[in-house]
Amino acid sequence: MTAVISTDNAQAGWLKIRITGNTTAVANTLGSILNPEGVLLHIYDAFLYIVAQAAGAATLDLGVGVLGADSTDLASAVAMNAGLGTVIKIVGTDLASEGAAATPRGLLWAAGAYLNAFNPAAVASTLFVADLYVHYIRLA
Amino acid sequence: MPVTLSTDDAKTGWLKVHIVGEAAAAGLLGEVYNPEGVLLHINRGFVYIATPAGLASVLLVGIGATGVSSNTILATLAFNQAAGTVWNVVGMDRASEAAASTPWGVLWPATSYLTITNSAQVSTGLIADLYLQYIRLA
Numbered sequence: 001m002t003a004v005i006s007t008d009n010a011q012a013g014w015l016k017i018r019i020t021g022n023t024t025a026v027a028n029t030l031g032s033i034l035n036p037e038g039v040l041l042h043i044y045d046a047f048l049y050i051v052a053q054a055a056g057a058a059t060l061d062l063g064v065g066v067l068g069a070d071s072t073d074l075a076s077a078v079a080m081n082a083g084l085g086t087v088i089k090i091v092g093t094d095l096a097s098e099g100a101a102a103t104p105r106g107l108l109w110a111a112g113a114y115l116n117a118f119n120p121a122a123v124a125s126t127l128f129v130a131d132l133y134v135h136y137i138r139l140a
Numbered sequence: 141m142p143v144t145l146s147t148d149d150a151k152t153g154w155l156k157v158h159i160v161g162e163a164a165a166a167g168l169l170g171e172v173y174n175p176e177g178v179l180l181h182i183n184r185g186f187v188y189i190a191t192p193a194g195l196a197s198v199l200l201v202g203i204g205a206t207g208v209s210s211n212t213i214l215a216t217l218a219f220n221q222a223a224g225t226v227w228n229v230v231g232m233d234r235a236s237e238a239a240a241s242t243p244w245g246v247l248w249p250a251t252s253y254l255t256i257t258n259s260a261q262v263s264t265g266l267i268a269d270l271y272l273q274y275i276r277l278a
Contacts, residue, residue, distance in 0.1 A: 013153065042186065042188065042226050044184075044186065093232040093233075094232065094233050095228045095231070095232050095233060096228070096231045096232075096233050096243070097214075097228060097229060097230060097231035097243030097244070098214060098215075098216060098217045098227060098228065098229070098243075099227070099228045100225065100226070100227055100228070101186055101226040101227055101228045102225070102226070105228070106186075106226055106228075108224070108226065137154055137186065137271050139188050139226075139269065
Protein backbone atom coordinates (compact mmCIF):
# COMPACT_ATOMS: atom_id res chain seq x y z
CA MET A 1 0.00 0.00 0.00
CA THR A 2 1.58 3.29 -1.08
CA ALA A 3 -1.11 5.71 0.07
CA VAL A 4 -1.76 5.73 3.79
CA ILE A 5 -3.36 8.04 6.32
CA SER A 6 -0.68 9.70 8.40
CA THR A 7 -0.85 9.43 12.16
CA ASP A 8 2.04 11.77 12.92
CA ASN A 9 1.68 14.99 14.87
CA ALA A 10 -1.63 16.81 15.02
CA GLN A 11 -2.62 18.40 11.70
CA ALA A 12 -5.22 20.77 13.15
CA GLY A 13 -8.12 19.16 11.36
CA TRP A 14 -6.37 18.24 8.12
CA LEU A 15 -6.49 14.67 6.90
CA LYS A 16 -2.92 13.87 5.86
CA ILE A 17 -2.26 11.12 3.33
CA ARG A 18 1.29 10.00 2.49
CA ILE A 19 1.65 8.94 -1.18
CA THR A 20 4.72 6.99 -2.21
CA GLY A 21 5.79 5.99 -5.72
CA ASN A 22 6.62 2.48 -6.86
CA THR A 23 8.58 0.64 -9.53
CA THR A 24 5.62 -0.40 -11.67
CA ALA A 25 6.10 0.89 -15.22
CA VAL A 26 2.51 0.55 -16.37
CA ALA A 27 -0.55 2.51 -15.25
CA ASN A 28 -1.27 1.43 -11.68
CA THR A 29 -2.87 2.41 -8.42
CA LEU A 30 -0.72 4.06 -5.78
CA GLY A 31 -3.27 3.34 -3.11
CA SER A 32 -6.79 4.07 -1.96
CA ILE A 33 -8.13 5.51 1.28
CA LEU A 34 -11.61 4.49 2.39
CA ASN A 35 -13.81 7.37 3.58
CA PRO A 36 -12.50 7.73 7.13
CA GLU A 37 -15.78 8.92 8.67
CA GLY A 38 -18.24 6.47 7.15
CA VAL A 39 -20.64 9.28 6.25
CA LEU A 40 -21.02 11.60 3.29
CA LEU A 41 -18.25 14.21 3.28
CA HIS A 42 -17.60 17.33 1.26
CA ILE A 43 -13.95 18.04 0.47
CA TYR A 44 -13.56 21.81 0.37
CA ASP A 45 -9.82 22.36 0.41
CA ALA A 46 -6.68 20.34 -0.27
CA PHE A 47 -2.96 20.76 -0.90
CA LEU A 48 -0.25 18.43 -2.16
CA TYR A 49 3.26 18.84 -0.78
CA ILE A 50 5.97 17.28 -2.92
CA VAL A 51 8.47 15.77 -0.51
CA ALA A 52 10.57 13.92 -3.13
CA GLN A 53 10.35 13.78 -6.91
CA ALA A 54 9.98 10.67 -9.02
CA ALA A 55 12.94 9.72 -11.17
CA GLY A 56 10.86 9.42 -14.33
CA ALA A 57 7.95 11.26 -15.93
CA ALA A 58 5.17 9.50 -14.03
CA THR A 59 2.01 11.47 -13.33
CA LEU A 60 -0.47 11.53 -10.49
CA ASP A 61 -4.25 11.42 -10.66
CA LEU A 62 -6.30 12.00 -7.52
CA GLY A 63 -10.01 11.64 -6.97
CA VAL A 64 -12.86 9.80 -5.35
CA GLY A 65 -14.30 6.56 -6.69
CA VAL A 66 -14.32 2.82 -6.24
CA LEU A 67 -11.31 1.00 -4.83
CA GLY A 68 -8.24 1.30 -7.04
CA ALA A 69 -9.89 3.37 -9.75
CA ASP A 70 -8.16 6.03 -11.85
CA SER A 71 -10.16 8.95 -10.43
CA THR A 72 -9.34 12.44 -11.66
CA ASP A 73 -11.89 14.71 -10.01
CA LEU A 74 -9.32 16.18 -7.60
CA ALA A 75 -6.22 16.29 -9.80
CA SER A 76 -5.23 15.03 -13.21
CA ALA A 77 -1.74 14.23 -14.50
CA VAL A 78 0.29 16.13 -11.93
CA ALA A 79 3.96 15.69 -12.88
CA MET A 80 5.65 13.50 -10.30
CA ASN A 81 9.16 14.37 -11.42
CA ALA A 82 8.92 18.09 -10.67
CA GLY A 83 8.11 20.51 -7.89
CA LEU A 84 10.42 19.27 -5.16
CA GLY A 85 9.58 21.11 -1.94
CA THR A 86 6.61 22.94 -3.39
CA VAL A 87 2.94 22.91 -2.49
CA ILE A 88 0.26 22.45 -5.16
CA LYS A 89 -3.30 23.56 -4.67
CA ILE A 90 -5.66 20.64 -5.26
CA VAL A 91 -9.11 22.09 -4.54
CA GLY A 92 -9.73 25.43 -6.20
CA THR A 93 -10.99 28.11 -3.86
CA ASP A 94 -11.43 30.68 -6.63
CA LEU A 95 -15.15 30.46 -6.12
CA ALA A 96 -17.62 33.27 -5.82
CA SER A 97 -20.43 33.37 -3.30
CA GLU A 98 -23.38 31.21 -4.42
CA GLY A 99 -21.27 29.27 -6.93
CA ALA A 100 -21.39 25.47 -7.15
CA ALA A 101 -18.77 23.87 -4.91
CA ALA A 102 -18.12 21.02 -7.33
CA THR A 103 -14.99 19.79 -9.15
CA PRO A 104 -12.45 21.38 -9.22
CA ARG A 105 -13.74 23.58 -6.38
CA GLY A 106 -15.04 20.91 -4.04
CA LEU A 107 -15.95 17.26 -4.14
CA LEU A 108 -18.39 14.95 -2.41
CA TRP A 109 -16.86 11.84 -0.82
CA ALA A 110 -19.53 9.20 -0.37
CA ALA A 111 -19.51 7.03 2.74
CA GLY A 112 -18.24 3.86 1.08
CA ALA A 113 -16.04 5.49 -1.55
CA TYR A 114 -12.27 5.74 -1.76
CA LEU A 115 -9.86 8.59 -2.30
CA ASN A 116 -7.63 7.15 -5.02
CA ALA A 117 -4.04 7.95 -5.99
CA PHE A 118 -3.17 6.60 -9.43
CA ASN A 119 -0.27 6.80 -11.85
CA PRO A 120 -1.84 6.67 -15.35
CA ALA A 121 1.51 6.83 -17.17
CA ALA A 122 3.52 3.84 -18.35
CA VAL A 123 6.46 5.14 -16.36
CA ALA A 124 7.57 4.05 -12.90
CA SER A 125 7.01 6.55 -10.07
CA THR A 126 10.06 5.39 -8.12
CA LEU A 127 11.32 7.76 -5.40
CA PHE A 128 8.18 9.92 -5.39
CA VAL A 129 6.94 10.97 -1.95
CA ALA A 130 4.15 13.48 -1.34
CA ASP A 131 1.69 14.39 1.36
CA LEU A 132 -1.89 15.22 0.50
CA TYR A 133 -3.68 17.44 3.04
CA VAL A 134 -7.46 17.40 2.88
CA HIS A 135 -10.09 19.48 4.62
CA TYR A 136 -13.66 18.24 4.62
CA ILE A 137 -17.04 18.75 6.25
CA ARG A 138 -19.20 15.91 7.48
CA LEU A 139 -22.56 16.22 5.72
CA ALA A 140 -24.26 13.81 8.09
CA MET B 141 -39.39 25.13 13.61
CA PRO B 142 -37.95 25.06 10.07
CA VAL B 143 -34.51 26.40 11.07
CA THR B 144 -32.58 24.69 13.85
CA LEU B 145 -29.03 24.48 15.15
CA SER B 146 -27.72 20.97 14.66
CA THR B 147 -26.37 19.05 17.61
CA ASP B 148 -25.43 15.87 15.74
CA ASP B 149 -21.90 14.50 15.44
CA ALA B 150 -18.84 16.74 15.70
CA LYS B 151 -18.46 19.22 12.87
CA THR B 152 -14.83 20.16 13.65
CA GLY B 153 -15.51 23.84 14.05
CA TRP B 154 -18.44 24.28 11.68
CA LEU B 155 -21.75 25.66 12.80
CA LYS B 156 -24.48 23.58 11.15
CA VAL B 157 -27.93 25.05 10.62
CA HIS B 158 -30.66 22.71 9.40
CA ILE B 159 -33.24 24.31 7.09
CA VAL B 160 -36.60 22.83 6.16
CA GLY B 161 -38.85 24.51 3.61
CA GLU B 162 -42.42 25.48 4.21
CA ALA B 163 -45.55 26.30 2.29
CA ALA B 164 -45.65 30.03 3.00
CA ALA B 165 -44.76 32.05 -0.09
CA ALA B 166 -42.82 34.65 1.84
CA GLY B 167 -41.63 35.35 5.34
CA LEU B 168 -39.15 34.31 7.96
CA LEU B 169 -38.19 30.64 7.91
CA GLY B 170 -36.24 30.94 11.11
CA GLU B 171 -33.29 32.49 12.87
CA VAL B 172 -30.30 31.62 15.02
CA TYR B 173 -29.00 33.89 17.76
CA ASN B 174 -25.25 34.54 17.85
CA PRO B 175 -24.09 31.32 19.55
CA GLU B 176 -20.96 32.79 21.16
CA GLY B 177 -22.26 36.07 22.57
CA VAL B 178 -19.30 37.97 21.13
CA LEU B 179 -18.52 39.59 17.80
CA LEU B 180 -17.85 36.93 15.14
CA HIS B 181 -16.55 37.03 11.60
CA ILE B 182 -18.03 34.43 9.27
CA ASN B 183 -15.13 33.49 7.02
CA ARG B 184 -16.41 30.48 5.15
CA GLY B 185 -19.68 28.75 4.40
CA PHE B 186 -21.42 26.10 2.32
CA VAL B 187 -24.98 25.00 1.84
CA TYR B 188 -25.77 21.36 1.14
CA ILE B 189 -29.09 20.82 -0.61
CA ALA B 190 -30.14 17.33 0.41
CA THR B 191 -33.64 17.65 -1.06
CA PRO B 192 -34.46 20.62 -3.29
CA ALA B 193 -37.48 22.84 -3.02
CA GLY B 194 -40.16 22.05 -5.56
CA LEU B 195 -40.00 25.54 -6.97
CA ALA B 196 -37.30 28.15 -7.50
CA SER B 197 -37.42 29.47 -3.98
CA VAL B 198 -34.72 32.03 -3.19
CA LEU B 199 -33.82 32.07 0.47
CA LEU B 200 -32.29 35.23 1.85
CA VAL B 201 -29.69 34.54 4.51
CA GLY B 202 -27.89 37.19 6.50
CA ILE B 203 -27.18 38.85 9.80
CA GLY B 204 -29.58 41.30 11.37
CA ALA B 205 -32.15 41.97 14.04
CA THR B 206 -34.61 39.33 15.12
CA GLY B 207 -37.25 38.64 12.51
CA VAL B 208 -35.70 40.97 9.97
CA SER B 209 -34.87 39.76 6.48
CA SER B 210 -31.19 40.04 5.61
CA ASN B 211 -29.28 38.96 2.51
CA THR B 212 -25.68 39.67 3.52
CA ILE B 213 -24.80 35.97 3.17
CA LEU B 214 -27.12 34.64 0.44
CA ALA B 215 -29.19 36.79 -1.89
CA THR B 216 -29.94 35.07 -5.19
CA LEU B 217 -29.41 31.31 -4.88
CA ALA B 218 -32.52 29.32 -5.82
CA PHE B 219 -32.99 26.27 -3.62
CA ASN B 220 -34.42 24.01 -6.32
CA GLN B 221 -30.92 22.91 -7.39
CA ALA B 222 -30.17 19.22 -7.92
CA ALA B 223 -30.35 17.02 -4.85
CA GLY B 224 -27.01 16.29 -3.23
CA THR B 225 -25.21 19.40 -4.41
CA VAL B 226 -23.03 21.79 -2.43
CA TRP B 227 -22.97 25.55 -2.98
CA ASN B 228 -20.47 28.08 -1.84
CA VAL B 229 -21.75 30.69 0.60
CA VAL B 230 -18.84 32.95 1.47
CA GLY B 231 -16.96 34.05 -1.63
CA MET B 232 -13.36 32.85 -1.67
CA ASP B 233 -12.40 34.78 -4.81
CA ARG B 234 -10.68 37.50 -2.84
CA ALA B 235 -7.10 38.73 -3.06
CA SER B 236 -4.77 39.28 -0.16
CA GLU B 237 -5.33 42.58 1.68
CA ALA B 238 -8.85 43.09 0.31
CA ALA B 239 -11.82 43.74 2.57
CA ALA B 240 -13.40 40.53 3.87
CA SER B 241 -16.93 41.88 3.77
CA THR B 242 -20.07 40.73 1.94
CA PRO B 243 -19.97 38.48 -0.05
CA TRP B 244 -16.45 37.56 1.11
CA GLY B 245 -17.16 37.54 4.83
CA VAL B 246 -19.71 38.87 7.26
CA LEU B 247 -19.53 40.26 10.78
CA TRP B 248 -21.97 38.75 13.26
CA PRO B 249 -22.42 41.08 16.25
CA ALA B 250 -22.84 39.57 19.69
CA THR B 251 -26.58 40.11 19.96
CA SER B 252 -27.60 39.71 16.31
CA TYR B 253 -29.34 36.90 14.51
CA LEU B 254 -28.66 34.80 11.47
CA THR B 255 -32.00 35.12 9.73
CA ILE B 256 -33.34 32.95 6.91
CA THR B 257 -36.20 34.36 4.90
CA ASN B 258 -38.25 32.95 2.09
CA SER B 259 -38.24 35.84 -0.38
CA ALA B 260 -41.15 35.20 -2.71
CA GLN B 261 -41.80 31.55 -3.46
CA VAL B 262 -42.94 28.56 -1.43
CA SER B 263 -40.03 26.34 -0.36
CA THR B 264 -42.01 23.16 0.21
CA GLY B 265 -39.92 20.01 0.13
CA LEU B 266 -36.62 21.70 0.83
CA ILE B 267 -34.18 20.06 3.22
CA ALA B 268 -30.78 21.72 3.42
CA ASP B 269 -27.91 22.27 5.80
CA LEU B 270 -26.00 25.53 6.08
CA TYR B 271 -22.41 25.15 7.31
CA LEU B 272 -20.66 28.25 8.61
CA GLN B 273 -17.13 28.72 9.86
CA TYR B 274 -16.32 31.78 11.92
CA ILE B 275 -13.64 33.48 13.97
CA ARG B 276 -14.31 34.96 17.39
CA LEU B 277 -13.25 38.59 17.23
CA ALA B 278 -13.28 38.99 20.99
